[in-house]
Amino acid sequence: MKAKYDVGIIGGGIIGQSIAYQLAKENISVVVLEGNKVGAGATSAAAGMLGASSELENNDAFFQFAKESQQQYKTLRHDLTNLSQINIQYVDKGMYKLAFTEQEAYVLKTAMKEHHSLEWHSKQQVLAMEPNLSKEIVGGLYIPEDGHVSPKHVCAAFSKSASLLGAVIVENSPVHSIKKLGEEEYILFTNQSEYSCSHIVIANGVWSDYFFKQLDLEMKVKPVKGECLAVSSENISLEKTIFYDHCYIVPKGDGRLVVGATMVEDDWSTTPTVGGIQTLIEKITPILPAIKSAKLLETWAGLRPQTDDGKPYIGQHPNGENIYFATGHYRNGILLAPKTGTMVRDLILKRKLNEDYVKAFSITRNLAKAAR
């Protein structure tokens, strides 16, 4: 005899746990099936930047969604701590996107037109604030809202909160297949057991590609491996996240500076390579020269789930199956986790949705485009 749940979530990373938390709060019965340990995949590898303005370039639906998600962290940080006693390590000191040439400065400044909170800081202003940065900069775009969190603490806080609200979290339990028994009855098959669920959410990042194939859908999620390192130094003062040329330095609240990340396509390994770490050091040293004498503490790697257009798939199965997708968050999984959680909750509960978001993240959006 199988256990029965309203919703079965495949994937216990930050996305799956955010959804589980939002559903458990509504008294929906939920099971989360995680193939490894909770948060052990892309979640733990992420630096935790909440880079709505820094990562996204257009003022489109994706950007609006990201801003709302960023905003949600402000209440979540309290709600999650109250329930789970876990502190998500929210830091809101902002970010600098640096320019080393006038051309780069010009491009950054154009972003200010659309986003009114952004400020241009001259070289002198930037160095007054962050004296350890390279003297070669010409200035920096200051983005006050782009803070950071600790991804594994956020994920653990979602997970424990969901669990205390009644959700069942199962580790070491990869889902092998989904079988439809009836209108609102699916079976999730794992090595350990079978789970009967009225609704299914596929939220397992790079591993979700397999289910697209199994469900005969043409979408793809591909891994883009990112390698990172962490350093510390008693002599480097750094308050704000620094961003330049796809690399970043995040001053975490535990004293580590997290540096990332490489972009390696079609590599499923989760261990950094010698060459990857070398590349990262070469890119970061010109930005923060003092880092050369910082203590190298650790190195690691993770797999970002990338879709064809770099935006996540958040939506229902195209032919109305009670199967939902929340995957492909690429570089933005931590940022987008809160809003993804509430959007999937609303999809399942048939609540009113922002149609711009539905369209922007529809899993068939690229097919439509391809057909045109």
Place this chain on the structure above:
Amino acid sequence: MKAKYDVGIIGGGIIGQSIAYQLAKENISVVVLEGNKVGAGATSAAAGMLGASSELENNDAFFQFAKESQQQYKTLRHDLTNLSQINIQYVDKGMYKLAFTEQEAYVLKTAMKEHHSLEWHSKQQVLAMEPNLSKEIVGGLYIPEDGHVSPKHVCAAFSKSASLLGAVIVENSPVHSIKKLGEEEYILFTNQSEYSCSHIVIANGVWSDYFFKQLDLEMKVKPVKGECLAVSSENISLEKTIFYDHCYIVPKGDGRLVVGATMVEDDWSTTPTVGGIQTLIEKITPILPAIKSAKLLETWAGLRPQTDDGKPYIGQHPNGENIYFATGHYRNGILLAPKTGTMVRDLILKRKLNEDYVKAFSITRNLAKAAR
């Protein structure tokens, strides 16, 4: 387009890698698909005892198979080091099975009738050899052949040797399903890719239960969780493995004493619990009292794959499919890995087999029994 292999092995633990090594040596093209990291499951959790006489009680086919496997380690240790440069940490100092009552001594002594290398040592003899053991013992059965290896080094040596001989080892790649295309053509589906193979070997321990179900076979493999701890002490002298009441203390070549193991059924967690470690300490302290002041170095847990009768399934699919099983090795996976490797190789290559072993490990043996 899929890659094509003669043999696809599901599971990159010590069993799968032993098979891969034996096949690669015969120039068979092999792919090993491991869901996590090579050797990360039951293999790494094992203490590595080669306890043919100590674990098995009858002089039957199972015991003969175990003795042959134990014997194979004597040549493997050299072959694997020569090829892979990895030292499997073979130690052949023997084992004591202790008796604390005359009744226990009587039972142990009866084992000597069938196994001529065994010796009964009096309390004085045992304590002369192992002065830190409890003074409460009445004697011990000395088993000279039962040495130990380092399971993760054996697995790494098999894996690297197989790889250098041409086998392809893929990590982070759980197999989700097996599809038959033709007489000698199966597809293995993973998240990452699809692999076309003429023969399939299912060797993924507790996770293989899923394939029995998928293939509509009635066999079962269930996890029995075992918790362990490692200690060290400059003052405890221990040369031989000590065994009593399902617990053991193995003096490893790196100076650690490995203590195991609890037996917890139907628990898929791979983290030790507070209660499990407490039980282990309570059981082991009366055997080696000085352990109370030893340094506690680490604790861990693993899942032993148990079949209905405690013997492994090694054999072909009952209706002649080119699907082979090598799973369910329970407490004896390290001991049995070498002989399992050669037996599966011989099965696939249609070489002459010992019929006693074929029967003893046939996957249908229990069905037959049940039907009788």
Place this chain on the structure above:
Amino acid sequence: MKAKYDVGIIGGGIIGQSIAYQLAKENISVVVLEGNKVGAGATSAAAGMLGASSELENNDAFFQFAKESQQQYKTLRHDLTNLSQINIQYVDKGMYKLAFTEQEAYVLKTAMKEHHSLEWHSKQQVLAMEPNLSKEIVGGLYIPEDGHVSPKHVCAAFSKSASLLGAVIVENSPVHSIKKLGEEEYILFTNQSEYSCSHIVIANGVWSDYFFKQLDLEMKVKPVKGECLAVSSENISLEKTIFYDHCYIVPKGDGRLVVGATMVEDDWSTTPTVGGIQTLIEKITPILPAIKSAKLLETWAGLRPQTDDGKPYIGQHPNGENIYFATGHYRNGILLAPKTGTMVRDLILKRKLNEDYVKAFSITRNLAKAAR
């Protein structure tokens, strides 16, 4: 040629770093000489309880000092984060001291007379708040002010803040001897170098006993080893620190429950023993029965510096040397670090001091008593 400093601090744990921070803020030149890594000793081993009311039984100078120190954390948490970007993980959810018998309840209730913020909660009230506690309790004393911090984060935040304010922090640098050259000139000898300092502060916990001897003082600081363990569980809800019979469970903001601690005298080892961990499990299980099935994450040990009467030595050398002591904080080093920092600063700067504190922590107090 030696470097010259106003103050040389021996010991880079939480006490030494708190003093360094307070002095550096006043533009005093400081060198901190740490024998190992910053915070690697008793600091890192501590659970971080700020147990003024829970640890101290009388409403005396010691208690007042502890309360002031506890209070200082409320501003320090902001000041330190602003300067160092390190979050000290301050949690202010309070503590329960449990009673399992009416006699224990009676003793706890008497404490309420002197401390007006304390509240007695009945069994029902306690279990309503903390449902996973033992049903055998008869009630609990609720202490709202006794929160907790992360000791290694506090120490790192003091150290980095001091460093950014100009203090010099030297690791791997045990001080071997102090030599007086003149009225305000001492040399600190280390393996690496010599440091000329006008004032010396001895703040190296259990290691400071050596300097008492070297300076021909009769005070003593002895180690009392404490062993701890950390667990986690998705099913245990615990908001407040729990205290009973010298054992505690602290729900840390990273999801771990830290359990401590044994008390082993005259043992300088910093590794937990098998027997110590067993004792701890046996004591804690009746308090929080669900802990038996919690995941055991790690075990460790540290050395508390204990004086003859259990109170710290904070004060100047008895014959007016410019040598100061800040050691012997026993179970209360984390709690007392802030106030110790400001008191030593005031001692060195000849500022007005609370005479009750000067007397209570004078290094000659016990001699006086002994002579009486």
Place this chain on the structure above:
Amino acid sequence: MKAKYDVGIIGGGIIGQSIAYQLAKENISVVVLEGNKVGAGATSAAAGMLGASSELENNDAFFQFAKESQQQYKTLRHDLTNLSQINIQYVDKGMYKLAFTEQEAYVLKTAMKEHHSLEWHSKQQVLAMEPNLSKEIVGGLYIPEDGHVSPKHVCAAFSKSASLLGAVIVENSPVHSIKKLGEEEYILFTNQSEYSCSHIVIANGVWSDYFFKQLDLEMKVKPVKGECLAVSSENISLEKTIFYDHCYIVPKGDGRLVVGATMVEDDWSTTPTVGGIQTLIEKITPILPAIKSAKLLETWAGLRPQTDDGKPYIGQHPNGENIYFATGHYRNGILLAPKTGTMVRDLILKRKLNEDYVKAFSITRNLAKAAR
């Protein structure tokens, strides 16, 4: 009342433990006082090459001493395992010193004249043996005797063997000063206790410089920090140690390739820096190009104790004090540990010594030279 010992050894690294083992074997009562954990300093950081021919360039007393020490490992490996059950991981597959230019080849070939076991291998021969090496080499000097061991296992085996033979090993116990009480009576002062010893051996590597100063001797031992990294790869086949331009790659028996080492003077930090690891990667990649895609497993650093002329100080105090030195082994501590152990034993027991060695390692040799 103080404990009394024939010999007090300051330093529990591989040198101190080798001496302790040799003395304990002769029934001499020994105490080893280690400031941290046994083997935690330079010992653990070393790669363990036994590079007599590869590291030393002249056929002088130093070289003869090194060859004898290398030879001693052949019996020690068995003796230590029999006593302690610890396997020192001895590997005797030899070493290649590579040449990338004809000039380098010429220099290497000249070494063959004096050392008859050396062989010159052409580019083709080297690549046939080690196919993953750079195709840019012009050949290699093959040194069959230069194997390797695991330094921390050697140290642990010496320590446990000495302990089982009666030596007392005290951790967490830095010695602060030596006081002479009489002809054969010294007191060693530590934080924990005082130890009365008839003879003193100073064997604490970079930390021994302090005692030269305290004893008014003019010798110096300076740290030269070395940073290392370890990698693994299923695809890199490497049997022999590779050496080029002060860098090496050692294929350890656990499957790791250990790569070292930088040379940083006057740096007492034991954590690798970002810049140091970058340098190491840049130097090693041209030698073994495939290493770029190897998994980076860990990085670390240690402090080699360097004397003025790069040779160790092994000998008695110049004015006949019963104080002995065994320090300053620089890059060769692992190689020289066995012979240093027997030489110091013979010094203390007034046995016949090789006068060439006495002169070569005399602590006053450089003074004599300076005076000339």
